[in-house]
Amino acid sequence: MKWNFRERMAGFREGFVSVWRRHTLELLLLLALTVILIVCNEADQYPNVARLVVLGWGALLLLIVNRLAGQTLWRRIYWVAWAPLVPLFLWPGLSDWIDTEQALITMLILTPLALLACRWAVSNERFVADALVYLRSGLLAMLFAYVGYGLFEAILWSAAYIFRFADAPWVVHLTADLFYVVQFFAVPTLFLMMLDRWEGARFGSSRVLEVLLNWVVTPAVIIYAAILYLYLVKILFTWSLPEGGVAYLVFGFTMTVLLVKALRQQLARRIGDWFYDRLSLLSLPIVALFWVGVARRVGEYGLTVSRIYLLVCGSVMTVCILLFLSRRTGRYLWVVLASMAAFASVAYIPALSPRQAALRSQARRVERIAAGLGRLEESGRLSLAPATLADTLYKKEYRELYEALEYVERDSAAFARFGLETSDDLAEILPKEMYDYVRWGAAVDVAVEESPFIWVYLPQNICIGEFDSYSRCYVNLTEWSPEIYTFKNDTLRFYLGEEHPVLEIPGAELLKTQLERSGFDPSRGVEPTGEEALRLLDYRDERCRILFERLMIERLDSADRLSVEAVHSLWLR
Numbered sequence: 001m002k003w004n005f006r007e008r009m010a011g012f013r014e015g016f017v018s019v020w021r022r023h024t025l026e027l028l029l030l031l032a033l034t035v036i037l038i039v040c041n042e043a044d045q046y047p048n049v050a051r052l053v054v055l056g057w058g059a060l061l062l063l064i065v066n067r068l069a070g071q072t073l074w075r076r077i078y079w080v081a082w083a084p085l086v087p088l089f090l091w092p093g094l095s096d097w098i099d100t101e102q103a104l105i106t107m108l109i110l111t112p113l114a115l116l117a118c119r120w121a122v123s124n125e126r127f128v129a130d131a132l133v134y135l136r137s138g139l140l141a142m143l144f145a146y147v148g149y150g151l152f153e154a155i156l157w158s159a160a161y162i163f164r165f166a167d168a169p170w171v172v173h174l175t176a177d178l179f180y181v182v183q184f185f186a187v188p189t190l191f192l193m194m195l196d197r198w199e200g201a202r203f204g205s206s207r208v209l210e211v212l213l214n215w216v217v218t219p220a221v222i223i224y225a226a227i228l229y230l231y232l233v234k235i236l237f238t239w240s241l242p243e244g245g246v247a248y249l250v251f252g253f254t255m256t257v258l259l260v261k262a263l264r265q266q267l268a269r270r271i272g273d274w275f276y277d278r279l280s281l282l283s284l285p286i287v288a289l290f291w292v293g294v295a296r297r298v299g300e301y302g303l304t305v306s307r308i309y310l311l312v313c314g315s316v317m318t319v320c321i322l323l324f325l326s327r328r329t330g331r332y333l334w335v336v337l338a339s340m341a342a343f344a345s346v347a348y349i350p351a352l353s354p355r356q357a358a359l360r361s362q363a364r365r366v367e368r369i370a371a372g373l374g375r376l377e378e379s380g381r382l383s384l385a386p387a388t389l390a391d392t393l394y395k396k397e398y399r400e401l402y403e404a405l406e407y408v409e410r411d412s413a414a415f416a417r418f419g420l421e422t423s424d425d426l427a428e429i430l431p432k433e434m435y436d437y438v439r440w441g442a443a444v445d446v447a448v449e450e451s452p453f454i455w456v457y458l459p460q461n462i463c464i465g466e467f468d469s470y471s472r473c474y475v476n477l478t479e480w481s482p483e484i485y486t487f488k489n490d491t492l493r494f495y496l497g498e499e500h501p502v503l504e505i506p507g508a509e510l511l512k513t514q515l516e517r518s519g520f521d522p523s524r525g526v527e528p529t530g531e532e533a534l535r536l537l538d539y540r541d542e543r544c545r546i547l548f549e550r551l552m553i554e555r556l557d558s559a560d561r562l563s564v565e566a567v568h569s570l571w572l573r
Helices: 005-022 025-042 049-069 073-079 085-090 094-098 101-117 125-161 169-199 207-239 248-268 273-278 279-301 305-323 334-347 353-371 391-407 412-416 425-428 432-440 508-520 529-537
Strands: 452-455 470-473 484-488 490-495 503-506 539-541 544-554 561-572
Touching: 005 025, 005 169, 025 049, 025 169, 025 490, 049 073, 049 085, 049 094, 049 101, 049 169, 094 101, 101 125, 101 334, 125 169, 125 248, 125 334, 207 248, 207 279, 248 273, 248 279, 248 305, 273 279, 279 305, 305 334, 305 353, 353 391, 391 412, 391 425, 391 432, 425 432, 452 529, 484 529, 484 561, 490 508, 508 529, 508 539, 508 561, 529 539, 529 544
Parallel strands: none
Antiparallel strands: 452 544, 470 561, 484 490, 490 503, 539 544, 544 561
């Protein structure tokens, strides 16, 4: 067949005229967007990005209204649908609204879903075909437009290099202007042309898609499903709760399988029908696993914005699975409408605002953890009394408390109730052994890498009383002298200048006595508190009283061992 350039151009011209007549308002908005970008580029000025976003988004909204109205009497609504965009375009707070989650949900989730649903295709086959039309039209429009743009740029810059005008400012401006034309006008126009041309089309089976879905994706999802079921069996046998992160795995798997199930309708030859026909029934235990995982993660760490959206997505996923339990109710259109309702609720109902719900949850988490640590006052403020080394045992709880405070700090009013200026106020009261772990979430800190040696030192400037019952006192024994005392073979011996020991105390007995007296437990892996240290260093029995300058406790697998490093004073009866 001979290719006729004039006929092709005539056909392209007719297609453009048809698109212009059918999508007048959409093309006018896109043309305005393109012109504004070109003018700002030529004038070296920054455009108002928020207003440009409204123009592009408005064109998509008008396309939705256009496809909803069709060529019926309702088409009159299409010609006035642009009116609500005018006050939005002129709204002084537009720039601030564009940066909100509400705007992102509206533009990036609700609008594309509305475009999928605007044809009201109840039939799953028709719905999937329409979705594929959107996808194919968009990909081909970008392919044709960007190939043409790339060829033009290659010619332009090659000529600029050969004829030495590459440094000319107009070359750079032309490149940018042409990109704006291609990106914001040519691509959408080609997309609309192909969309109109393939309206109502039904795609036949593709060999590439058939191989991909039947022999690559389907075996993978079946294996993944088997892994999840094995995990369920493990949970039942061990009678344990699933890991919180499994919710994300289950959600990704379920949505992938549902997408593959939809695309399989276009295949002439399908394998794995036994799996996809029973997908909803097989997915019920997996969905239950999802919700248990979500409940555990929320129970442990509270709600965050991301977890709230995970709950929304999980709700949509669950609705989809339940709908497809029956052939009568299993419709992709209902799934899309349910998704729109769910996301619109969290975006536009103040009581369901993810940000506020997350703040309330994390504030309750702060109160719960602080109360468990004994740091929640009756007024609701946090106690900032300095933490001791014994608190190292609760480093995980302190880390979780710090994380929750960091989250609540995003709202100054909610954070002020705890009486802190910043969340770092909590970190500043912690000992150095747990500071890095709590502050930064470090995997390794001093408290984790426990030393087998525990040193106990006599505090300075202490008051020692109760000496009336003793007849003799020996002081200034800190300096090591074999003539005074020794500690050998796990025995403390005092010679006091005599040939034979005046006093002998076995090390094991000494350690046992002092541990019972002080209440200190070396197995905790932390240094004793000041009060515990003083009791450890102050030995008393019916014969004597010994005040130690330094003691060392060595933690062994069999039994702890004491080493006397220095004696301060000795009293004898």
